[in-house]
Amino acid sequence: MANSGDKINRCYSQEDVxxxxQLAIARQADDDKEFSHEVLLEIASELDISPETLRLAEDDWVAKQGEIQHRQAFNLHRQRRFKKRAGNYFIFNTFLVFMDLLTGGGINWSLYIVLSWGLLVGLDGWNTFQTKGEDYEAAFQRWHRKHQLKSSFNNLVNKFLKATSR
Incomplete structure (x- = not known):
């Protein structure tokens, strides 16, 4: 039997809380369980979080989720581009090696092309699968601006076509 002296006043930092x-919710929730907005509001009120603060946090979360989706699309775009380049490398260099074999009885001059181009493809692969750093961020920002510009232009054209079709 525990006496009242065993209860220690515990203090936690905000990060600890x-x-x-997060661990308690993960333990309690089933894999498919979702929480409604009302439940989220109720939890926030029990934690003395104002509805305005919760709304701002939810807006930040939505923006972060959008950026995560854009980054995933960007990474997929880079991987597809790399696969295409690697495929081109394989096809073209296979052709060169066969030409070298047919004309010279061995692999002579095509080896230099295969190795040089292979180095470039290897560097491209390294850059493609590198998802951290300043170069990645700069490439993502360029891609994102280009993507937004295309989207804005397409919306403008669609609005113009709708207006002229009436």
Missing amino acids: QQIL
Whole structure:
């Protein structure tokens, strides 16, 4: 039997509280369980979080999820581009090696092309699968601006076509 002296006043930092609650929610929730917005509001009110603060946090979360989706699309775009380049490398260099074999009885001059181009493809692969750093961020920002510009232009053209078709 525990006496009242065994109860220790515990204090937690905000980060500790977040981690403990995250672990508790993960333990309690089933894999398919989702929480409604009302439940989220109720949890926030029990934690003395104002509805305005919760709304701002939810807006930040939505923006972060959007950026995550854009980054995933960007990474997929880069991987597809790399696969295409690697395929072109394989096809073209296979042709060169066969030409070299047919004309010279061995692999002579085509080896230099295969190795040189292989180095470039290897560097391209390294850059493609590198998802951290300043170069990645700069490439993502360029791609994102280009993607937004295309989207804006397509919306403008669609609006113009709708207006002229009436």
